[in-house]
Amino acid sequence: MAEKLTTRHLSAYFGQLRALHDINLAFPPNVVTAIIGPSGCGKSTLVRCLNRMHEVVAGARAEGEVLLDGDNIYASTVDAVMVRRRIGMVFQKPTPFPTMSIEDNVAAGLKLNGVALRRSERDRIVERSLRQAALWDEVKERLRRPGASLSGGQQQRLCVARALAVEPEVLLMDEPCSALDPISTARIEELLLELKTSYTIVLVTHNMQQAARTADLTAFLMPGN
Amino acid sequence: MTGKATTPRYLWRKAKSDLMMGITVAATVVTLLPLFIILAYLAVRGASSLNLAFFTHMPAPVGEKGGGMANAIVGTLELIGLASLMGVPVGIGSGLYLAANRGSPFAGAVRFGADVMMGVPSIVVGIFAYAMVVRPMGGFSTLAGAVALAVIMIPLVTRTTEEMLLLVPHELREAALALGVSGWRTTLWVVARTAASGIATGIILAVARIAGETAPLLFTAFGNRFWSTSLTDPISSLTVQVYTYAISPFPDWQRQAWAGALVLTSIVLALELGVRWVTSGSARAVR
Numbered sequence: 001m002a003e004k005l006t007t008r009h010l011s012a013y014f015g016q017l018r019a020l021h022d023i024n025l026a027f028p029p030n031v032v033t034a035i036i037g038p039s040g041c042g043k044s045t046l047v048r049c050l051n052r053m054h055e056v057v058a059g060a061r062a063e064g065e066v067l068l069d070g071d072n073i074y075a076s077t078v079d080a081v082m083v084r085r086r087i088g089m090v091f092q093k094p095t096p097f098p099t100m101s102i103e104d105n106v107a108a109g110l111k112l113n114g115v116a117l118r119r120s121e122r123d124r125i126v127e128r129s130l131r132q133a134a135l136w137d138e139v140k141e142r143l144r145r146p147g148a149s150l151s152g153g154q155q156q157r158l159c160v161a162r163a164l165a166v167e168p169e170v171l172l173m174d175e176p177c178s179a180l181d182p183i184s185t186a187r188i189e190e191l192l193l194e195l196k197t198s199y200t201i202v203l204v205t206h207n208m209q210q211a212a213r214t215a216d217l218t219a220f221l222m223p224g225n
Numbered sequence: 226m227t228g229k230a231t232t233p234r235y236l237w238r239k240a241k242s243d244l245m246m247g248i249t250v251a252a253t254v255v256t257l258l259p260l261f262i263i264l265a266y267l268a269v270r271g272a273s274s275l276n277l278a279f280f281t282h283m284p285a286p287v288g289e290k291g292g293g294m295a296n297a298i299v300g301t302l303e304l305i306g307l308a309s310l311m312g313v314p315v316g317i318g319s320g321l322y323l324a325a326n327r328g329s330p331f332a333g334a335v336r337f338g339a340d341v342m343m344g345v346p347s348i349v350v351g352i353f354a355y356a357m358v359v360r361p362m363g364g365f366s367t368l369a370g371a372v373a374l375a376v377i378m379i380p381l382v383t384r385t386t387e388e389m390l391l392l393v394p395h396e397l398r399e400a401a402l403a404l405g406v407s408g409w410r411t412t413l414w415v416v417a418r419t420a421a422s423g424i425a426t427g428i429i430l431a432v433a434r435i436a437g438e439t440a441p442l443l444f445t446a447f448g449n450r451f452w453s454t455s456l457t458d459p460i461s462s463l464t465v466q467v468y469t470y471a472i473s474p475f476p477d478w479q480r481q482a483w484a485g486a487l488v489l490t491s492i493v494l495a496l497e498l499g500v501r502w503v504t505s506g507s508a509r510a511v512r
Contacts, residue, residue, distance in 0.1 A: 053403055058328060085405030095400040099418045109404035112414050159400070166404055 003067075004029040004200040005050060005087075005170055010064035012045050012054055019045045022064070025219055027170075032192055032201045034215030036208060041221045043204045044092075047172045050202065051087035052080040068170070085113070088168030092175045094155035096147030096162075102139050105147040105158055106130060109166035125165055133161035134191050153184025160191065170200045177210065189214050264490070271487025274480040279488075284450050284466075287475060294485050296452050297466040300367075301489070303454060304446060304462055305436055307371035312378030313428055319379070320386025320424075325412055327391075336387070339380040350376050351441030359445060365459040370446025374435040381434065385427025389420040426500050433496040437489065439464035463489045 005027040012020040019042045027033045035043050048054040049062045052073060065072045073083045096105050106126045110117060117125070126143070130136040135157040139150070147158055156176060163171060173192075177185040192201060192214045205211050211218050278293045285292025319335065326332040354373035359365055393416045401411040417424070442448075447459040448469060454460070463485050470482035 051403065053399060056399060056402055081405055081407050084403055089403035091396060091400060093396060095396045097397065097415055109406065112401065112406040112410050
């Protein structure tokens with residue numbers, strides 16, 4: 001099986017502090033790979049390195065290579081913005097854009113990238129993404145309501161839909177259920193199993209049971225290694 | 226016997242608490258009293274001279290009864306509008322820059338400069354505009370007055386814009402970046418849009434501040450007893466008109482000064498109430 005995403009001698013730093021030491025991992029396509037480990041071991045830093053979000057923090061940098069379909073995303077010719085369009089991300093806390101409606105939140109990735117869409121095309125993408133995120137039936141009557149009006153679990157699925165709308169190839173999920181109740185967690189986990197047929201998924205979790213329930217492969221990260 | 230409400234220690238603590246409470250209440254009253262005295266006095270003195278003619282008529286010549294401040298009201302609005310046109314875009318632009326380049330030494334220098342500018346006496350800003358605009362253009366003008374007011378406005382708008390942008394959670398910025406949105410689009414369409422109501426508040430407060438400025442207009446816009454909306458001629462403003470009338474020896478002018486002060490205060494008060502309205506509406510949007 002050809003690997004979708006591979007890290008080679010990946011190290012990450014915050015200023016002088018080295019948060020990751022020489023990580024070599026492979027993430028095969030159409031599989032959920034879980035990353036577990038004690039808190040503070042660098043799980044979040046690792047996934048953030050995978051779509052070049054690590055460098056957004058002031059003073060943070062990464063060394064080594066991350067290969068997406070064999071091409072190093074840290075090569076000097078590669079634009080971080082283009083990497084992030086191919087590798088989507090869902091964060092720990094739900095982060096709907098507070099000024100936007102539900103449908104605008106889903107379409108945000110396209111709209112803010114300057115993609116001009118016809119109304120019908122946009123509606124189709126919004127519906128498809130919300131269906132994929134198992135949220136469509138709950139919100140289809142109120143797409144114009146603010147995204148922040150949803151419950152925490154719904155907001156998180158809205159963020160999944162938003163990430164899916166730009167049609168990434170890889171989906172990184174950084175403890176997507178840590179702020180959610182058990183029922184919302186179960187829904188997100190079901191979602192992962194459905195989504196893995198078409199995406200490569202990397203799931204960070206501090207919950208071993210969750211890793212066992214959803215993941216095909218599990219990487220265990222010790223502090224920094 | 227501990228815990229009983231009559232022990233000496235309890236009574237002593239209660240007395241201290243009551244004393245401190247009394248001091249803070251007194252301080253609050255002292256803070257608010259001038260506001261109500263000013264408003265009440267203005268209303269009493271100003272309202273009697275206020276009539277429709279005050280808003281629609283030009284100033285009457287000395288000794289003649291009646292007349293109004295139509296030219297000064299329009300002049301104040303024109304000066305504020307023109308100053309905002311110059312000051313708001315510059316202020317927002319530099320605020321965006323400061324928020325985006327938090328750590329850079331240049332941003333630090335700009336931030337410090339803005340803070341110093343806020344403390345510069347407004348009469349000094351007037352002198353600056355006199356040197357930069359009035360002298361080269363060869364005369365007092367609306368433009369010079371607006372430049373002076375804009376200079377006062379810019380640091381206020383810059384700093385509130387920066388502060389409001391920094392209040393936007395970092396997660397929102399990251400969420401947009403993770404969607405593959407470029408840095409400047411993220412700043413403009415996610416961060417600035419989320420902070421928009423706060424920035425609007427800052428702008429209105431800056432407008433209210435310059436609406437009440439007199440000193441920087443004395444030798445820039447100068448004042449004008451006649452109707453003028455031209456950018457290159459001297460223009461009348463409520464503040465300067467009130468100042469001129471208040472120090473004049475004519476009782477009729479002095480009465481009109483009260484009316485002018487009342488109108489000006491009402492404009493500023495309306496703006497401040499507008500701020501409250503804007504912020505109460507947006508508190509819901511952000512939460």
